[in-house]
Amino acid sequence: xxxxxxxxxxxxxxxxxxxxxxxxxxxxxxxxxxxxxxxxxxxxxxxxxxxxxxxxxxxxxxxxxxxxxxxxxxxxxxxxxxxxxxxxxxxxxxxxxxxxxxxxxxxxxxxxxxxxxxxxxxxxxxxxxxxxxxxxxxxxxxxxxxxxxxxxxxxxxxxxxxxxxxxxxxxxxxxxxxxxxxxxxxxxxxxxxxxxxxxxxxxxxxxxxxxxxxxxxxxxxxxxxxxxxxxxxxxxxxxxxxxxxxxxxxxxxxxxxxxxxxxxxxxxxxxxxxxxxxxxxxxxxxxxxxxxxxxxxx
Amino acid sequence: xxxxxxxxxxxxxxxxxxxxxxxxxxxxxxxxxxxxxxxxxxxxxxxxxxxxxxxxxxxxxxxxxxxxxxxxxxxxxxxxxxxxxxxxxxxxxxxxxxxxxxxxxxxxxxxxxxxxxxxxxxxxxxxxxxxxxxxxxxxxxxxxxxxxxxxxxxxxxxxxxxxxxxxxxxxxxxxxxxxxxxxxxxxxxxxxxxxxxxxxxxxxxxxxxxxxxxxxxxxxxxxxxxxxxxxxxxxxxxxxxxxxxxxxxxxxxxxxxxxxxxxxxxxxxxxxxxxxxxxxxxxxxxxxxxxxxxxxxx
Numbered sequence: 001x002x003x004x005x006x007x008x009x010x011x012x013x014x015x016x017x018x019x020x021x022x023x024x025x026x027x028x029x030x031x032x033x034x035x036x037x038x039x040x041x042x043x044x045x046x047x048x049x050x051x052x053x054x055x056x057x058x059x060x061x062x063x064x065x066x067x068x069x070x071x072x073x074x075x076x077x078x079x080x081x082x083x084x085x086x087x088x089x090x091x092x093x094x095x096x097x098x099x100x101x102x103x104x105x106x107x108x109x110x111x112x113x114x115x116x117x118x119x120x121x122x123x124x125x126x127x128x129x130x131x132x133x134x135x136x137x138x139x140x141x142x143x144x145x146x147x148x149x150x151x152x153x154x155x156x157x158x159x160x161x162x163x164x165x166x167x168x169x170x171x172x173x174x175x176x177x178x179x180x181x182x183x184x185x186x187x188x189x190x191x192x193x194x195x196x197x198x199x200x201x202x203x204x205x206x207x208x209x210x211x212x213x214x215x216x217x218x219x220x221x222x223x224x225x226x227x228x229x230x231x232x233x234x235x236x237x238x239x240x241x242x243x244x245x246x247x248x249x250x251x252x253x254x255x256x257x258x259x260x261x262x263x264x265x266x267x268x269x270x271x272x273x274x275x276x277x278x279x280x281x282x283x284x285x286x287x288x289x290x291x292x293x294x295x296x297x298x
Numbered sequence: 299x300x301x302x303x304x305x306x307x308x309x310x311x312x313x314x315x316x317x318x319x320x321x322x323x324x325x326x327x328x329x330x331x332x333x334x335x336x337x338x339x340x341x342x343x344x345x346x347x348x349x350x351x352x353x354x355x356x357x358x359x360x361x362x363x364x365x366x367x368x369x370x371x372x373x374x375x376x377x378x379x380x381x382x383x384x385x386x387x388x389x390x391x392x393x394x395x396x397x398x399x400x401x402x403x404x405x406x407x408x409x410x411x412x413x414x415x416x417x418x419x420x421x422x423x424x425x426x427x428x429x430x431x432x433x434x435x436x437x438x439x440x441x442x443x444x445x446x447x448x449x450x451x452x453x454x455x456x457x458x459x460x461x462x463x464x465x466x467x468x469x470x471x472x473x474x475x476x477x478x479x480x481x482x483x484x485x486x487x488x489x490x491x492x493x494x495x496x497x498x499x500x501x502x503x504x505x506x507x508x509x510x511x512x513x514x515x516x517x518x519x520x521x522x523x524x525x526x527x528x529x530x531x532x533x534x535x536x537x538x539x540x541x542x543x544x545x546x547x548x549x550x551x552x553x554x555x556x557x558x559x560x561x562x563x564x565x566x567x568x569x570x571x572x573x574x575x576x577x578x579x580x581x582x583x584x585x586x587x588x589x590x591x592x593x594x595x596x
Contacts (some may be wrong), residue, residue, distance in 0.1 A: 028452075031452060031458060032457065032458055032461060033458070033461045033462065033465060035461070036457070036458075036461050036463075039304060065504065067451045086413075087413065091407075091408040091412060092409055092412075109389075110389040111389045111390055111464055112461070114387065114389060114412060115384075115392075115460060115461055117416070118380075118384065118415070118416055118419065118457060118458050119452055121416065121419040121420060121451075122419060122423075122448035122449070122451040122452040123445070123452055125420075125423055125444065126448050126449070126452065129441060129445060130442070138437070139436070139437030139438045139440070140437045142437070143437050143439060143440060143441065144425060146423065146427070146533050147424065147427060149420075150420035150421075150423045150424050151420070151424070152328075153420040154329060154417055154420040154424065155423055158328055158331060159330065159334070159413050159416060159417050160331070160334075162413060163330060163331045163333070163334050163410070164331065164415055166409055167331060167333075169316045176353075180554050196531065203334075203521060220539075259351065
């Protein structure tokens with residue numbers, strides 16, 4: 001029953017995010033030429049779980065926010081899309097497929113993909129500002145939100161993680177190195193999603209702390225689950241070629257084994273849910289979303 | 299006499315910009331690994347005329363601004379550096395040298411340069427905010443400035459121009475196409491430099507309009523002068539290989555001839571200076587800077 005409920009919830013929320021992304025693209029695409037626009041549209045609209053904006057919106061609601069935050073929240077997805085576009089480039093992971101479709105550089109070229117990815121960064125900052133204005137947030141609060149997004153998108157966040165990832169290819173990373181890599185590469189933006197939701201709702205410091213703890217735990221759980229899926233799934237289920245082993249990447253499955261990795265992920269989910277309780281945040285959606293990070297098949 | 303005065307002025311101002319860039323790098327570099335940091339440092343610190351922050355600061359002073367705007371103004375140079383790093387990549391202009399030094403991708407690799415360039419975008423937004431806060435600007439004004447910077451860095455600005463540039467390789471562009479290309483590629487950020495200086499100083503709408511007109515005119519004059527230099531200089535004077543002819547790019551020299559291009563640039567400088575007068579902006583520095591865009595040997 002919980003699984004069905006969660007899937008319906010995710011589908012409804014993802015559809016709302018999709019609508020907001022389409023609005024964002026209507027602003028962005030007229031500013032670029034066809035190839036760059038094609039790369040951006042491919043990068044932004046080929047599905048995905050839309051977890052970051054959904055987490056942002058749920059954190060906002062859980063802390064008492066009552067407006068419609070979706071346009072603000074998709075700024076996170078634009079940054080996420082930029083990072084995937086660049087990560088898949090030949091000079092990085094050299095990935096031809098994502099979510100069952102050719103990656104942007106395969107279809108629109110490397111140049112359009114480098115340019116299009118970079119366009120999404122200032123585009124995301126502008127999207128955040130437009131969404132905050134629609135929500136009636138003060139300039140001070142809008143600036144705080146923009147700072148959080150820029151921090152996550154900057155060197156200390158996802159790009160730092162990606163650099164650690166590329167550095168680590170071909171050698172075996174220990175647990176601490178692997179955690180640091182993923183805290184940056186996927187964790188920074190996930191945590192920022194929750195942080196931004198809390199700040200937009202004027203959450204207390206204790207609530208924000210709880211959201212950050214929750215975000216760090218599910219971020220790592222999400223990555224461990226990814227490694228398990230990569231080690232146990234087929235290309236058809238993943239929508240891309242399972243690549244970790246082929247690329248000789250360090251993974252949690254290598255470090256802990258499949259069963260050990262599964263247990264670690266479950267323990268992190270429990271930690272995330274405890275963090276919410278300790279921070280006085282009562283949100284069945286955030287609890288379900290924590291569960292979802294490990295109980296998924298793609 | 300004017301030439302000597304201008305050169306001294308530019309040296310003093312460029313040294314102040316250099317100091318602010320070093321402060322910015324001290325914030326940015328600890329967040330990234332050595333290769334990404336190397337690419338960023340190479341991209342940001344290998345000299346250049348620092349025209350954008352200098353124009354921003356002079357527009358600010360000309361409109362009555364009395365604070366120290368240099369930390370805010372270097373946000374423009376970070377965006378400029380990002381654009382050069384990416385433009386020089388093998389998938390774009392494939393340039394091995396800039397200002398007499400190997401370009402970042404030659405020394406630190408393509409991956410570090412793609413990542414490092416992208417890091418500079420959120421870094422520039424954060425730098426703008428820190429500089430605005432040091433200057434005591436209101437949150438509203440800071441947001442307006444951030445919007446201007448993000449607009450210039452986005453698809454409608456320099457990236458759009460770069461896309462037009464790459465599209466246009468190998469075919470002869472007409473005057474209108476060439477103007478549109480350069481209005482984006484170099485013009486957008488130059489205009490934004492002046493716009494930001496005016497907005498930071500709380501300039502009137504008439505003053506801002508005059509600054510934008512001035513910026514558009516010197517932006518185009520600057521590019522025309524670049525084309526003349528490329529057609530008439532040696533590699534030693536330019537610090538890079540003259541490349542337009544080799545790459546079969548459309549230039550103003552091809553359209554207008556060397557003498558015609560020189561005349562057009564001088565006429566644009568006169569237009570820029572008239573625009574200032576019409577807007578009631580009396581700034582000998584801005585007049586000298588307009589002159590400098592065409593009277594330079596590198």
